Amino acid sequence: MDYILYILIFFIGALCGSFITLAVYRIPLKQDITHTHSYCPQCNHKLGFFDLIPIFSYIFLRGRCRYCKKKIKPTSFLIEILTGVIFVLFAASIKLSLFTTSLSTLIYFIIGLIYITILLIILGIDKKYIKVDKSALIIGFICVTAYLIYLYITERPIDISMYRYVIYLVIACFLVLFSVIYLKKKGKDSYTIDVLMLSIFMILYTYEAVYIYTVMITLIAVALQLIINNILKRKKNSKYVKGIKIENAKIPIVFYMGVANLIALLITNFTIFYI
Numbered sequence: 001m002d003y004i005l006y007i008l009i010f011f012i013g014a015l016c017g018s019f020i021t022l023a024v025y026r027i028p029l030k031q032d033i034t035h036t037h038s039y040c041p042q043c044n045h046k047l048g049f050f051d052l053i054p055i056f057s058y059i060f061l062r063g064r065c066r067y068c069k070k071k072i073k074p075t076s077f078l079i080e081i082l083t084g085v086i087f088v089l090f091a092a093s094i095k096l097s098l099f100t101t102s103l104s105t106l107i108y109f110i111i112g113l114i115y116i117t118i119l120l121i122i123l124g125i126d127k128k129y130i131k132v133d134k135s136a137l138i139i140g141f142i143c144v145t146a147y148l149i150y151l152y153i154t155e156r157p158i159d160i161s162m163y164r165y166v167i168y169l170v171i172a173c174f175l176v177l178f179s180v181i182y183l184k185k186k187g188k189d190s191y192t193i194d195v196l197m198l199s200i201f202m203i204l205y206t207y208e209a210v211y212i213y214t215v216m217i218t219l220i221a222v223a224l225q226l227i228i229n230n231i232l233k234r235k236k237n238s239k240y241v242k243g244i245k246i247e248n249a250k251i252p253i254v255f256y257m258g259v260a261n262l263i264a265l266l267i268t269n270f271t272i273f274y275i
């Protein structure tokens with residue numbers, strides 16, 4: 001019976017993947033992500049119900065818009081598949097099963113899907129613009145806080161160490177207020193504070209151990225990126241990559257952190273539940 005559950009989870013992942021593509025495209029352009037109808041970016045034609053079915057619509061229309069017949073970039077299609085795969089891996093990593101999974105694991109799983117979706121939106125926007133979207137982060141904080149309150153109510157007699165989360169949440173509130181009220185008024189944006197806020201968001205859901213692995217993987221990825229930048233600089237004997245001066249090219253640290261966090265979360269869960 002469980003394989004039906006996993007197919008369903010894959011499809012939920014594909015739907016979220018479709019939403020992620022939309023959010024990453026629209027949020028930086030300050031467009032509405034929940035009410036405005038989806039449209040073809042080339043001919044602006046509104047998309048019908050069948051055009052919105054993830055994965056299948058792309059396959060049936062052979063990667064072309066139904067209305068203007070122009071090719072659609074496969075990015076969205078690939079992100080839908082990738083998100084589906086990540087959701088299935090996450091379910092498998094905690095041995096999700098119809099009959100044996102407890103209620104608390106199920107709630108951990110559902111919050112996890114929201115967590116992964118928000119994380120993917122944040123890292124997608126960062127990869128494109130080297131910028132962290134505060135609204136997505138704040139929604140993430142609200143979801144994780146609700147989850148922590150649930151944990152506090154249900155597991156209070158067992159786990160006293162939960163009080164450290166109060167400290168994390170206070171720091172997070174301070175950083176959010178500082179960034180949204182003070183920095184925004186001055187028209188500034190601090191990437192360092194964004195990275196700190198994201199770090200607390202990660203610790204709140206994935207615990208400290210996973211966060212330490214996340215930082216380690218991120219450092220390796222950033223080091224590799226720097227080495228590659230250097231090689232490109234020497235090989236092409238040019239100071240520019242894709243029109244950007246290499247020395248000025250910023251590294252999307254949040255993007256690397258997000259990917260590293262997902263890998264660390266999956267590996268840790270697999271080791272906890274299988275070994």
Ligand SMILES: [Zn+2]
Pocket residue numbers: 040041042043044045065066067068069070
């Ligand atoms: Zn079109």
